[in-house]
Amino acid sequence: MTEKIAVLGAGSWGTVLANLLTENGHQVSLWANKEKLVTEINQEHTNVHYLPTFKINPKVVATLSLATALQDVDLILFVVPTNAIREVAKKVVTVLNETGRKPLIMHASKGLEQGTHKRLSQVLSEEIPENERQALVVLSGPSHAEDVANRDLTSITAASVDLEAAKRVQQLFMNDYFRIYTNDDVIGVEMGAALKNVIAIGAGALHGLGYGDNTKAALITRGLAEISRLGVAFGAKPLTFIGLSGVGDLIVTCTSVHSRNWRAGNQLGQGQSLETILKNMGMVVEGVSTTKVAHELAQQKNIEMPITTAIYHVLYEQKNIRDEITCLMQREGKMEMD
Ligand SMILES: NC(=O)C1=CN([C@@H]2O[C@H](COP(=O)(O)OP(=O)(O)OC[C@H]3O[C@@H](n4cnc5c(N)ncnc54)[C@H](OP(=O)(O)O)[C@@H]3O)[C@@H](O)[C@H]2O)C=CC1
Numbered sequence: 001m002t003e004k005i006a007v008l009g010a011g012s013w014g015t016v017l018a019n020l021l022t023e024n025g026h027q028v029s030l031w032a033n034k035e036k037l038v039t040e041i042n043q044e045h046t047n048v049h050y051l052p053t054f055k056i057n058p059k060v061v062a063t064l065s066l067a068t069a070l071q072d073v074d075l076i077l078f079v080v081p082t083n084a085i086r087e088v089a090k091k092v093v094t095v096l097n098e099t100g101r102k103p104l105i106m107h108a109s110k111g112l113e114q115g116t117h118k119r120l121s122q123v124l125s126e127e128i129p130e131n132e133r134q135a136l137v138v139l140s141g142p143s144h145a146e147d148v149a150n151r152d153l154t155s156i157t158a159a160s161v162d163l164e165a166a167k168r169v170q171q172l173f174m175n176d177y178f179r180i181y182t183n184d185d186v187i188g189v190e191m192g193a194a195l196k197n198v199i200a201i202g203a204g205a206l207h208g209l210g211y212g213d214n215t216k217a218a219l220i221t222r223g224l225a226e227i228s229r230l231g232v233a234f235g236a237k238p239l240t241f242i243g244l245s246g247v248g249d250l251i252v253t254c255t256s257v258h259s260r261n262w263r264a265g266n267q268l269g270q271g272q273s274l275e276t277i278l279k280n281m282g283m284v285v286e287g288v289s290t291t292k293v294a295h296e297l298a299q300q301k302n303i304e305m306p307i308t309t310a311i312y313h314v315l316y317e318q319k320n321i322r323d324e325i326t327c328l329m330q331r332e333g334k335m336e337m338d
């Protein structure tokens with residue numbers, strides 16, 4: 001069945017997902033916030049800033065108008081950075097109020113809101129109340145836009161408390177290179193998605209400092225331990241963290257040169273300042289703000305997160321990375337499984 005889908009956010013991930021949904025036979029409107037980009041997508045079928053070599057299916061229609069994007073819409077996919085989710089949701093609800101449509105809401109973003117510490121499905125359900133929409137579904141897993149653009153075989157998770165809605169989303173996205181598993185643990189999926197970006201900054205930093213594969217494996221494993229500890233304290237199911245949205249995404253983000261979080265960390269390890277790195281990246285590095293939220297949540301719940309704390313010290317307190325590594329390695333010996 002052909003569905004009418006609005007993809008909100010024309011960065012790397014939004015563009016690739018809009019393209020994939022179009023190739024799956026759906027009618028897709030891609031909402032962008034810059035006129036120049038709308039023209040480029042509609043006329044050149046490219047998005048050179050975010051995906052330099054990617055050819056977008058000409059059936060993807062970009063628009064600057066949210067009302068046009070949401071006209072007759074069945075499903076809305078939010079793919080803007082975490083810090084824009086609430087603002088965009090407020091705009092969406094205004095349009096939905098005018099049209100009376102009640103679409104299914106999805107998001108594929110990875111972060112926790114600064115200040116409120118909320119997960120993105122919480123932000124969306126606050127701004128778009130239940131009577132204005134159908135269910136809420138979260139998409140997450142190991143999926144660099146650049147690899148999906150090349151039809152690399154990719155598997156991710158569609159999570160919702162409403163499993164029928166998750167199955168509808170599964171059908172929407174599945175094709176011969178993109179496979180979706182359903183999950184009902186929204187908390188676990190969103191916590192894994194957000195927190196892996198923090199550890200990926202650490203993985204990049206260690207690489208930038210010249211450390212090797214043993215170090216990387218140790219960081220990923222102990223990173224997963226602290227991600228799970230915090231997630232479970234907020235109600236996640238422990239097993240979710242050994243799934244695609246947990247260890248799966250942690251592995252890809254800690255090992256791929258496509259990861260903006262890994263690249264930011266790598267440049268930190270090589271001695272560049274955070275300010276310069278973010279200025280030059282030209283794309284969102286979600287792990288920087290998530291590190292602050294995660295550090296605050298860990299303090300609030302009294303959860304031990306030594307790696308996250310070390311990364312927080314480097315990003316927010318200008319501490320020296322090598323000193324932080326020394327502190328981590330010299331912590332008192334402990335049992336592996338606590
Ligand atoms: N890239 C990837 O491989 C993956 C990304 N994700 C997640 O998806 C989310 C988006 O990432 P990604 O596409 O990579 O990010 P990018 O940095 O590539 O693009 C973000 C896009 O959102 C737009 N945007 C920013 N703020 C607003 C706003 N207030 N209103 C409207 N549009 C806005 C940006 O516009 P402008 O150009 O004007 O800044 C840009 O087009 C992140 O949470 C990320 O973690 C998840 C899986 C994979």
Ligand SMILES: O=C(CO)COP(=O)(O)O
Pocket residue numbers: 110141142143144145197200249252253258259260261262284285286
């Ligand atoms: O989430 C991602 C891959 O699954 C993308 O990671 P980055 O935001 O670090 O590029």
